[in-house]
Amino acid sequence: MNTKNExxxxxxxxxxxxxLRLLAEEKELTRRSDELAxxxxxxxxxxxxxxxxxxxxxxxxxxxxxxxxxxxxxIYHFMFGPEYATGxxxxxxxxxxxxxxxxxxNAHDVTLAAVSRAPFARLxxxxxxxxxxxxxxxSFGGDFHFDxxxxxxxxxxxxxxxxxxxxxxxxxxxxxxxxxxxxxxGTPVGDSAxxxxxxxxxxxxxxxxxxxxxxxxGAVHHTYSTFARGLDSLWSVYQWLDRAPLGRNETGIxxxxxxxxxDRDGRPSxxxxxx
Numbered sequence: 001m002n003t004k005n006e007x008x009x010x011x012x013x014x015x016x017x018x019x020l021r022l023l024a025e026e027k028e029l030t031r032r033s034d035e036l037a038x039x040x041x042x043x044x045x046x047x048x049x050x051x052x053x054x055x056x057x058x059x060x061x062x063x064x065x066x067x068x069x070x071x072x073x074x075i076y077h078f079m080f081g082p083e084y085a086t087g088x089x090x091x092x093x094x095x096x097x098x099x100x101x102x103x104x105x106n107a108h109d110v111t112l113a114a115v116s117r118a119p120f121a122r123l124x125x126x127x128x129x130x131x132x133x134x135x136x137x138x139s140f141g142g143d144f145h146f147d148x149x150x151x152x153x154x155x156x157x158x159x160x161x162x163x164x165x166x167x168x169x170x171x172x173x174x175x176x177x178x179x180x181x182x183x184x185x186g187t188p189v190g191d192s193a194x195x196x197x198x199x200x201x202x203x204x205x206x207x208x209x210x211x212x213x214x215x216x217x218g219a220v221h222h223t224y225s226t227f228a229r230g231l232d233s234l235w236s237v238y239q240w241l242d243r244a245p246l247g248r249n250e251t252g253i254x255x256x257x258x259x260x261x262x263d264r265d266g267r268p269s270x271x272x273x274x275x
Contacts, residue, residue: 007245045214045221052144054137055120063144063213064220066137071216072110077150077209080116080123082140084206085197086257087116087126091208093255097236098134113137117145117206130257148225150207157205164207165227172201191253195260210234 010018052063067073078095079088095114102112113135116123120138127136145151152162160171193203208231212224232238237255241248 040224045223048220048222054139056137066113068111070109070111073213074112075211076114078114078116079206079208080118081206082118083198083202089195089255089257092257094235102134115139117151148211150209152205186252188253
């Protein structure tokens with residue numbers, strides 16, 4: 001952690017004056033956020049005619065099956081590729097908040113699920129380790145991740161055919177790390193790849209994102225997707241850190257799987273226990 005910024009010490013009166021100025025800015029941001037939410041909901045809905053198949057805890061399912069009888073579906077594109085040794089540590093930190101959230105979303109006619117490209121048996125094993133219960137499906141062997149801009153082939157990577165977050169990337173090798181990693185020193189993408197037990201090229205052929213779907217007039221429609229730092233507001237740990245005295249205070253990848261904070265290499269300490 002970086003703690004080199006010196007605090008500004010002041011009086012209570014100075015603090016209150018500065019806080020009131022900041023409050024005006026925060027209120028403006030809230031109003032702007034409300035307006036952006038309204039605009040998201042006004043995006044056109046795109047009917048999905050392709051039949052996607054997934055593996056789940058109950059066997060093969062379709063995209064419509066994942067809705068679980070509800071009208072709305074939010075899918076978190078979890079970075080866990082077929083070659084990964086374990087799920088992405090950053091995606092895991094995001095997913096740590098899902099279990100207590102899904103019950104509230106379900107009560108509001110929304111299903112939240114994760115989808116990854118690794119075979120389902122690998123997902124199920126990791127899910128048990130992490131103690132998660134939220135729905136998690138495998139798109140292994142299918143086109144879902146590729147069609148929704150979060151999975152790519154080695155050929156696309158080498159030929160400059162990766163288009164992520166609505167932008168085309170240069171051919172590999174190139175600087176990677178859109179979003180949080182691009183703000184960090186060192187080799188954050190390489191560090192993240194190491195935590196997943198995979199090389200950087202393979203690691204970056206998977207990308208995080210969220211996609212939204214709705215059932216309407218007997219069909220499934222795609223309504224919204226966001227990627228990279230568009231996920232920041234859904235990442236609860238960073239929302240808390242943004243309100244802590246030292247903020248995000250990071251110079252490199254510090255997140256680990258929650259049972260792997262034993263040392264800087266991400267290995268368990270003597271007191272760490274997998275859930």
